[in-house]
Amino acid sequence: MEQDHSTDEIRQAAAGIAENYNDYDVPMYGSLLRLPERNAVIDILHDLQKLLFPAYFGDPYLTRLPPQQYSALLLEHIQKKLCKQISLALEETPENITAAREICSAIIQKIPDIQRYLAKDLTATFEGDPAAKSKMEVLFSYPGFFAIFVYRIAHELYLRQVPLIPRMMTEYAHSKTGIDIHPGAVIGEYFFIDHGTGIVIGETTIIGSHVRIYQGATLGALSPKSGQARSDTKRHPTVGNNVTIYSGATILGGETVIGDNVTIGGNVFLTDSVPANTRVSIKAPELKFREAEF
Amino acid sequence: MEQDHSTDEIRQAAAGIAENYNDYDVPMYGSLLRLPERNAVIDILHDLQKLLFPAYFGDPYLTRLPPQQYSALLLEHIQKKLCKQISLALEETPENITAAREICSAIIQKIPDIQRYLAKDLTATFEGDPAAKSKMEVLFSYPGFFAIFVYRIAHELYLRQVPLIPRMMTEYAHSKTGIDIHPGAVIGEYFFIDHGTGIVIGETTIIGSHVRIYQGATLGALSPKSGQARSDTKRHPTVGNNVTIYSGATILGGETVIGDNVTIGGNVFLTDSVPANTRVSIKAPELKFREAEF
Amino acid sequence: MEQDHSTDEIRQAAAGIAENYNDYDVPMYGSLLRLPERNAVIDILHDLQKLLFPAYFGDPYLTRLPPQQYSALLLEHIQKKLCKQISLALEETPENITAAREICSAIIQKIPDIQRYLAKDLTATFEGDPAAKSKMEVLFSYPGFFAIFVYRIAHELYLRQVPLIPRMMTEYAHSKTGIDIHPGAVIGEYFFIDHGTGIVIGETTIIGSHVRIYQGATLGALSPKSGQARSDTKRHPTVGNNVTIYSGATILGGETVIGDNVTIGGNVFLTDSVPANTRVSIKAPELKFREAEF
Amino acid sequence: MEQDHSTDEIRQAAAGIAENYNDYDVPMYGSLLRLPERNAVIDILHDLQKLLFPAYFGDPYLTRLPPQQYSALLLEHIQKKLCKQISLALEETPENITAAREICSAIIQKIPDIQRYLAKDLTATFEGDPAAKSKMEVLFSYPGFFAIFVYRIAHELYLRQVPLIPRMMTEYAHSKTGIDIHPGAVIGEYFFIDHGTGIVIGETTIIGSHVRIYQGATLGALSPKSGQARSDTKRHPTVGNNVTIYSGATILGGETVIGDNVTIGGNVFLTDSVPANTRVSIKAPELKFREAEF
Amino acid sequence: MEQDHSTDEIRQAAAGIAENYNDYDVPMYGSLLRLPERNAVIDILHDLQKLLFPAYFGDPYLTRLPPQQYSALLLEHIQKKLCKQISLALEETPENITAAREICSAIIQKIPDIQRYLAKDLTATFEGDPAAKSKMEVLFSYPGFFAIFVYRIAHELYLRQVPLIPRMMTEYAHSKTGIDIHPGAVIGEYFFIDHGTGIVIGETTIIGSHVRIYQGATLGALSPKSGQARSDTKRHPTVGNNVTIYSGATILGGETVIGDNVTIGGNVFLTDSVPANTRVSIKAPELKFREAEF
């Protein structure tokens, strides 16, 4: 009968799938698994947007509160959720329980600093883009500013060796913006990203202050000569202060240093250092012009 | 005690955050703020999808109505939401209250025209992509078509000087598609975008009809010689009719004009005008072939 | 009166819109239309994530079940939804009703195989990226792995000529990741995508096993010499085993074959075949260095 | 270990429960069961409220439609849901599939009549209660009117031998109002219920027009002399036209007939017929008055 | 064809229904109708529960605020919703716009008083019921206390001649508890209702302080001698202080006065006044005992 056949089919596929769970060399099934929850991690980011930019993302009902009450209320909420997720991300040992509490506490104390950084990033973004009509427009809409906001949060968690969560955060921003900043990167103040789609900033990148970067630019690693790259070395470049990196530029290698006050032109491909106060551009590939055929 | 310590920590961070609200030179907190609502703006776009493409995005329950009733129902709904958001985006003066009403009315009247434009964009998309199996597939799935739809709506708001909302709309599309069209750009009919990720079309770009553009292409501004670019000048190129711009091409500058019937090859980098009826391609960079080492 | 004027305006616009529905040469309005439902198709993908990676995406409440019960439960759920969507995507004929059932049954039976493929893709991703801290991080966060997951499902539907749905699936992944893999492409095991934004893999591409591909790479079609490209020819390249394609590389054409053990360097632009065991790189464009002006 | 103990406990209880499913002599478990869905049945009642009293329960968004479009839209919606529930309530035979369609069609055609009945019940309620400030108040708030509305729908289903659903409907009203009208009762026009809590109207009751009934009144069955009552006999009273039954009155028995123009006083207990044009009251029990003790 | 037949049927029924809308002599259809919204009125009651009994009904997230901030936040929320509903309930005239604002303001100012009354009702309830384990149990569960809470709110609106809303509120409580208190009744402090199902307290009832009333008791109107009762007369009894009314007792008539310190026994039926300091009971109906037949 059709019905039974269908059931057999399901049963057989289910058996195959259940068996496959064991073929993964990471935990794949089981009610006792402790892992962070993806939606909760994303919620924390949105709660932080509400906390830091209440006029743009907050609940109007709650913004009737005095600002300090408002921020305390959201902070407690964020603290509770964040502590839970951090403790899920760490293995469950007595030391880690203490560690989770301390990390969470440190993050909470760091938030006002992050907020001050973001005020500077906002200024850099507004001043950097002639198309920006107002800072409000930047706050509401600019993907670059959103990606920086998420990175600055995730970086604090990365610094404190929290597993999984920092990358969950920056990949969320990557998904929304096309901007892929590894939480391990170190980025100075007044950072500005324009358009942003396709930007990649690798784990061991170091970036100074007042740096501007455009769509499609890569701060990446050289391909390893042989075998796999070592993950504990500096594999990505160092960028000085007051540097502009135009669209499609590629800068590779852990020993590559871009000095202060440098401009890297569009599509430049660099694996070597550039001294301070330099403008680098490609000698544009020769163009061929032919009359179009119809 | 642990409890009290935790409370102190929160209280201190909250005080810092509340104080920081004042460091932003845009309104950041307060129950009397009038700002458009991000989710409402996005909802308007989805309601417009339902209105313009009922078979693909509409509620089957409502599409039992005669089509004119259906569209009137959705139009009233959209009108109400849109007027509210426009009036929130404008400063609250008696003139602006009238202005908001008039703008909204103009947009509503414009929708059938936009719909006709989109029918042509759909044709261009279907005919332009050999992988497109049907126009239905384009309607359901193509990011390029979605980005054009959002741009055509946002552009009407931009033309009428509505603050914030046009950019909120196009950045929503940017987030979903990786295609960044500024609402200020002027784009003719039968526009086709293929793949699309990484495309940037700047604010003062002018594009003719029957233009095709591929992933990673940029229609951008030259970097200003010194200081900040002036936002009220034409900073982005002009593209004629029947032009194809292949992937990764970059065309920069407000005085750069691409004539009719031009083809710009992949990765071409242009800061100068191109006469009509021309095919431009790069002399491909010389390749080096080595035997792979193992 | 204002009220009446507004009503006229709506009525007129609604009439225009309703008339325009007929100008589309695809069905645009009507309660009898049979089309797949976009949200249902996306839900199926998320249900498959729950099925294949329960510890990361599943409902903790349900993962208390024995794994085989869990997978059977989800499989039945997926089967029901998938069959419905497939039957909506096919025209309603007696043969198609049988066909829908058979296709769905074939897909269900295929899922354990897909799962085994994905275990290999996971290994390739973890081993390919020195920044990956654990396979868990890849499962939770990596856009490349998500895009491959969706592609592997969509490809099975494409192989069985299901209209609309395969592309709805891969465009969903494209929207989330910036990675645009056509469901028609044929991709071997141990596939690894890094960063991913801007990658395009065309419909008739064939890719071997142990291939790595980086952000912004294109496996595309040559532009047709004249008129529209034929959709039934092989238009996209063939890539052998153990090939690495670095960021921004472009490989075009249906007759272009990349041999085994080849490395294609960043920004390489290829329209010709490459023999096995070769490293291809561009002779980097000459750079110009000037002192920066202030 | 605690964990294992807990699991044993669950396992044992689960085994007991699963076994008990078989002890019920009605179907209690199984994926192939066809039964109406409780929430769907309740939704149909609320959809009917929206249909019949749009200004009070309808969606303002939809009431912008012309009234005939509005009612057609809701009718189609109700028809679809109702047909599904009726077909689930009937055993699945070819005859029943036809029967379900015919019943549903008959109900749909009956709705305008029910609506006219309810207009008369509304008038009776408003005129019957000096505390009623307006008919609007009755429509919004009166439990008696709600119970009559539900009864009039359920009765049509009862007449057509639909199992389960009529009683699900009237018990929903019972739960909301404390008024228990069996769907089998036959009730004339201009029916008025005041307060209502505790009213019971049995299955074979027949009630004329212009009847008023107050809280706590029972129109019930005599207790059977021996064994179980026969369910196919007239067990409940017959009430003529223009009758008032005050609170707490009890009228029992299938052969008990209350004539036209009769008033039954509070707490009257009747098992015999009353001729027309009669007022029946109890000789009030003698009261005892004592001084209160403190 | 089946399809068309079905459509005809719908069309015809819809036409009948649309026509019937006009047969109601209250507004029944139209987008310009201004009527209070049922769900909003009920939400206000639940918001008031949150405001007045935060530990039992409030959101734990918000109760981290200092109590005064918490109550201000909820008050503003309630004020906004309540003002809107009141203004919808009043006809739209310039005077009424002012009136709505003043009424709402008066209600807000009255809430602390209502809260103090409820503290006394809580005490009376806890002390009156030997089965009450704690005041917490009363707050969480007792229908009598809930009915009194709703009555005390609705009464304030009734006093200020707000149409529709007071009765919507008390009928909501009636639906949840079976206790039907008209918002016009005047009820003193320390009021206690036990069990409560079936209690009716009419519009012009006046009740003193420290009164206890049990399930099924009625404080009602005498049936009018002829025609309809006048709605502007005192139709319901007056009850003094420190009175107990046991279950099933019925007290009728606007001139009936129950003096202070009176106890009315179960099932007593009264249409005359009772002097102070009296216990009234019925001479129990004689019982008949027979041996049961089997």
Next chain:
Amino acid sequence: MEQDHSTDEIRQAAAGIAENYNDYDVPMYGSLLRLPERNAVIDILHDLQKLLFPAYFGDPYLTRLPPQQYSALLLEHIQKKLCKQISLALEETPENITAAREICSAIIQKIPDIQRYLAKDLTATFEGDPAAKSKMEVLFSYPGFFAIFVYRIAHELYLRQVPLIPRMMTEYAHSKTGIDIHPGAVIGEYFFIDHGTGIVIGETTIIGSHVRIYQGATLGALSPKSGQARSDTKRHPTVGNNVTIYSGATILGGETVIGDNVTIGGNVFLTDSVPANTRVSIKAPELKFREAEF
């Protein structure tokens, strides 16, 4: 200014309300309060319905599981929620933490027994009501059966001295059905309630097996001679086996014993015991018949 005035008004009322929180002699405000959550308690009841009557209340998606898996899954879910609520209801001491776990464990083990009891109650209900068309109808719709179900659960919690929750449960049933059974009552098997509205069964009532009880019947306490009744005495009657209590009957007093095989007629009022094998009825009050006046 209007704005400020409004704010003053809110501020003042808020201050009053916050102060009033302290006037309640139960905890009324504070983030550290531990109290059961009303919605969670109600959810547990609905989960138990799903567990015990899957065909009628369960999720069809889950009932595809083998019955034992289904019940284990729901049991674990219920256990988790129930344990949490019990531990919130108990004061937080080390002994209570153990106690909560043990109580919860005992309840879980008891569920199969409760289920068997309910099968008998179902039989009694179906056989007792000639209007019942099927046991399915009873399961779906009968308020009496629902009230018994809730009572049997709540009683187990009451027996184990869990505060608050048992009454929250039975008052939920009271609200839905008008049937008020105190969780402390002891009720034998094959219990049948017909119609049910207004029934009251007090805390110390004891009821045998095969008892039938109709709407409006009360098993209550005598009013105390003076002062408050003692809550630790038997205040409510004892009812033997095979007893029928018709509508409106009142039986009061802790020493009142109704023997086996007794029938209590409608409206009988009893404060004394009745020997076994007796039928008690009232000598019906004399009726007065007058011709109606018009």
